[in-house]
Amino acid sequence: xxxxxxxxxxxxxxxxxxxxxxxxxxxxxxxxxxxxxxxxxxxxxxxxxxxxxxxxxxxxxxxxxxxxxxxxxxxxxxxxxxxxxxxxxxxxxx
Ligand code: SF4
Numbered sequence: 001x002x003x004x005x006x007x008x009x010x011x012x013x014x015x016x017x018x019x020x021x022x023x024x025x026x027x028x029x030x031x032x033x034x035x036x037x038x039x040x041x042x043x044x045x046x047x048x049x050x051x052x053x054x055x056x057x058x059x060x061x062x063x064x065x066x067x068x069x070x071x072x073x074x075x076x077x078x079x080x081x082x083x084x085x086x087x088x089x090x091x092x093x094x
Contacts, residue, residue: 029092030067031075033060037086047081048074060086069093 031051033044040058044051051066051074060082069075069089079087 029090031062031069031079031090031093032088033062034086034088035059037084038082039084039086041083043081043083044078044087048072048078051075052078052087 033052038059040054040060042054042058042060044060045054051063051069051072053061053063055061066072075093076089079089
C-alpha cells in the first residue's frame with residue numbers, strides 16, 4: 001500500500017504595522033518668556049529667529065507652533081543670550 005500524503009501548509013501571517021505617533025504637548029514642554037523681565041533687547045529673535053520674534057513693542061514672543069522650540073538647537077543659545085534671563089527652556093526642548 002502506498003500512502004502519499006501531500007500536505008502543504010500555507011501559513012500566511014500578516015505583519016502588523018503598528019504606528020504610534022506620540023504627540024505629547026504638555027505645558028511642561030514649552031518655552032516660557034517672562035515678559036515682566038524682558039527689556040526688548042531682541043537677542044533671542046536674533047539668535048533663534050525660527051522660534052522667537054518681537055511684538056510691536058519690541059518684547060519677545062514665541063512664533064506660533066514653536067512653543068516647544070521645534071527642535072531648534074539655537075533655542076538654548078537664545079536663552080543664554082538674553083541679558084535679563086527672561087527665557088526658560090524646558091529640558092525636553094533641544
Ligand atoms: S533677549 Fe531677553 S530681553 Fe531681549 S527680547 Fe528676548 S526675552 Fe526680551
